[in-house]
Amino acid sequence: MSDERNAGLPKGYEPEQVEARRRAAWEAANIFTPNLQEDAGNGAFSIVIPPPNVTGNLHMGHALNLTLQDIICRRQRQLGKQVLWVPGEDHAGIATQNVVERRLKEEGLTRRDLGREAFIERVWKWKGEYGDNIRRQIKAMGASVDWSRERFTLDEGLSRAVRRVFVQLYNEGLIYKGLYIVNWCCRCHTALADDEVDYTARKTGLWLIRYPLEDGSGFLTVATTRPETMLGDTALAVHPDDERYKALIGKKARLPLVNRLLPIIADPYVDREFGTGALKVTPAHDHNDWRLGQKHNLEFISVIDEDGKIGSQGGVYAGLSLEAARSRIEADLAELGLLEEKRPYENNVGRCYRCSSVIEPLMSVQWFVAVKSLAAKAREAMPDQTRIFPSSWLKTYYNWLDNIRDWCISRQIWWGHRIPAWTCADCGELVVREESPEACPKCGGSALTRDPDVLDTWFSSALWPFSTLGWPDETPELARFYPTSVLVTGFDILFFWVARMMMMGLHFMDEVPFRHCYIHALVRDAQGKKMSKSTGNVIDPLVMIDKYGTDSLRFTLAAFAAMGRDIRLSEERIEGYRHFMNKIWNAARFALMHLDTVPAPLPEKVTGLHHRWILYRLEELKKLQSQALDEYRFNDAAGALYKFIWNEFCDWYLELIKNDMWADEKPANAPGEAVSGSPAQSKALAQSVLYTVLRESLILLHPFIPFISSEIWDAMPGREQENDLALSLFPPRRAVSDLAEDAGNMETVQGVISAVRTIRAELNISPALRLSVLIRPVDPKTQALLEERGRDIISLARLERLDLDPEAQAPAASASAVVQGNEIIVSLKGAVDFAAENARLDKEMAKLEKEYTGLVAKLSNPSYLEKGRPEIVERDKTRRLELDDARVKLQALKEKFAAAGAQ
RNA sequence: GGGUGGUUAGCUCAGUUGGUGGAGCAUCGGCCUUACAAGCCGGGGGCCACAGGUUCAAGUCCUGUACCACCCACCA
Secondary structure, eight states: OOGGGGTTSOSSOOHHHHHHHHHHHHHHHTTTSOOTTSOOBTOEEEEEOOOOBTTOOOOHHHHHHHHHHHHHHHHHHHTTBEEEEEOEEBOOHHHHHHHHHHHHHHTTOOHHHHOHHHHHHHHHHHHHHHHHHHHHHHHHTTOOOOGGGOEETTSHHHHHHHHHHHHHHHHTTOEEEEEEEEEEETTTTEEEOGGGEEEEEEEOOEEEEEEEBTTSSOEEEEEESOGGGGGGOOEEEEOTTOTTTGGGTTOEEEOTTTOOEEEEEEOTTSOSSSTTSEEEEOTTSOHHHHHHHHHHTOOOOOOBOTTSBBOGGGGGGTTOBHHHHHHHHHHHHHHHTOEEEEEOOEEEEEEETTTOOBEEEEEEEEEEEOOHHHHHHHHHHTTTTSEEESTTHHHHHHHHHHTOOOEEOEESSSSSOBOOEEEETTTOOEEEOSSOOSSOTTTOOOOEEEOOOEEOHHHHHTTHHHHTTTTTSOOHHHHHHOSEEEEEEEGGGIIIIIIHHHHHHHHHHSSOSEEEEEEEOOEEOTTSOBOOTTTTOOOOHHHHHHHHOHHHHHHHHHHTOOTTSOEEOOHHHHHHHHHHHHHHHHHHHHHHHTOSSOOOOOOSSOOSHHHHHHHHHHHHHHHHHHHHHHTTOHHHHHHHHHIIIIIIIIIIIIHHHHHHHTTTSOOTTOSSOSSSSOHHHHHHHHHHHHHHHHHHHHHHHTTTOHHHHHHHHHHSTTGGGSOOGGGOOOOOOOOOTTTHHHHHHHHHHHHHHHHHHHHHHHTTOOTTSOEEEEEEOSSHHHHHHHHHTHHHHHHHTTEEEEEEOSSOOOOSSEEEEEETTEEEEEEOOSOOOHHHHHHHHHHHHHHHHHHHHHHHHHHTOHHHHHHSOHHHHHHHHHHHHHHHHHHHHHHHHHHHHHHHHHO
């Protein structure tokens, strides 16, 4: 009772101190590093972290991602599995290079000023500074990763894996070099993969341009959103069935400004409804036109260069920016009378996903992975070898793999895995090797030049599940932990990453990279908008951790992680769950006040309704939580914990055991002892149950809120005999069959207490006033029950007197309620508010009446009685009897009360 | 154009074999009741988007409509 006895726990929960202490303890104990010399126990369980960008800062998406993985990992440890969670970072080629280049720009330098070597050195230096930043943030979240196995996509081991994969795919003919139209970012000066291009709507315009027919018989007018690319036109196209243009097919037209003759071709790709139904074809600067060019054997003329300017083949327009060229061309066409019209038009423009610059489709020599065969295997492996949660993503996954095009993997940047390919200056031989070749294998020449390009970042990420475990070496990690158990990630990288890991895993390991793939939500702001720095709606997890503590943030994220739905996060929610942390904290303080030492173990058969009830509820929680977590229903598990801890353990159980703990201060007029035996015995029993429930609750809470649960765990008596909470096993289940009935009885007692409280509140009776209550029990069994729990009713309903007598008459001035057939009569003595009680009874009666009539109607439906599920019909019949009984009793009480009021 | 998800209390969201709806916050009333005012007790508030259908019975299953969000494709 005294403050000294729980001096270890301050009155309010103070997360920052607790968390620092816990982190240090976990790190010192090294408990998240599995020992591969040992047996795997109940099995091996592994997760590889989705590697955050080295340059990045932790955002809410990471916080969610880490929280869910940590819940999974900590729970698997509780199940006795040997768990490996591999942390690491991604070098994030373009993104990182951009950041460093921006830095350089502030110094007035470009990467070319430094040169390749010096620039890369510069990026490594940057990585050294900021890699530690992300590491600290992962630690801040409480992630139970194995830091001894941390990996970085550019470290030596992973680079070796990348080279091995590249060379093997090349030798298998699955990597090739070719001329292709690519998405070119003129700012980053690199090609981008199809899915690295974001499309945004932009008001451009639609130009209708006349192309004079060769025979002088008129014009063919085409519609385009990009007049400047006309310099590279090599054909015009119409739909083969278009009556308007049928006669023109096969003829030629003259390209204005350039005077090249263009064939007029027919292709069903052309949409007759759009524009004029005629299309200009620019194979070198448009993806669709590229396909047309291939199909119809057209000329490919590049007119835009890598800087996004009109190139040397652009004639008089050469050197102009695209915007300038567009205006000039527009003006020139107008002057020639060839610009028929310019309409306002909104168009989707491709932009670089990293720097948002407009993407130009350009022809360029690039490296590609032929993905068709890889994709087929990846498709086949789901859902049998890898299950995806929620399964609705399966369709999206299939759809993407079915329409996949070859993957452009070369990037014209410097930060990344340099392509292991050399060209012989003497004979032109292309040499692809894992290590630098000494000499050309064909001609023996030593003038070998390495390909300047680096690989797409996702190329190395695709190998992550096995490269981090030591591949291509045959390591014990690989043997024990591959395939990994589950991948936890956001759907935004389903294609970038998940599908490609599937491809590479299956190809190189002959086995899927993960058994389960849990796709979690995107964290949005309270309005449902994607959080982004530019919008300024970012909720910074580190700020939240600072204000409310990591556990509050983690619990909030878990509670909102309903499968298949985005999370709308607001600070208020986090604040709300901070209150929950404080509640847990104070409940523990209370419990520890009464637990100086480890109490006796639970007896074989626990007596006492409240004890049996809470034990029953605890078992129900275990069951519910396990089921929920097995199915990745984090929100259900979190919700069940919240409800149990707050509404059952705190609101009822802790209140009820106060009577046991202070049994010697027996309230007046208790009609019976709660538990057989002396006050000392009932206190001892209460201590045993309390200790057990608290101890096991902490284990159940731990995966969600590791900091506070560990802190309380360490304050428990007998801590020396226990493991660290992070290593404690999930408590075994107890038989509940004989507890269920008492759990129901407890609800009767709770109902009685609530009924008195409601009367008190609605009649505005001060809580300080102890009431006198008469109960007319519905039957002898219930009378015995209420008599046994009389002490509880008296204390929780704040009574001075409780009488139980089926025959007793209600005092004239009294308020009343009916709970499961038991008539609760509260004596009002002097100050009776007749109007208030009348209104209350009317309301209550109306409620009963409504439910009763509904039920009667339902039960008088013959088809329901005939076809309804028997147990439901039976339940309804019982309920009807109950309701009928309640209305009769309440009616009688009301009449009596009215009579008293009339006097 | 194709696809997915959503529409439930003032707000944000749960709702798992179909059996007349829940939580948190907000709100109203009463309480510093000896773990917690970051708390306790109690109340009010919902034709579950709309229209049909299946069923004894629909928030829940089916069809359609409207609106919102996102993903893929990129009709120049």
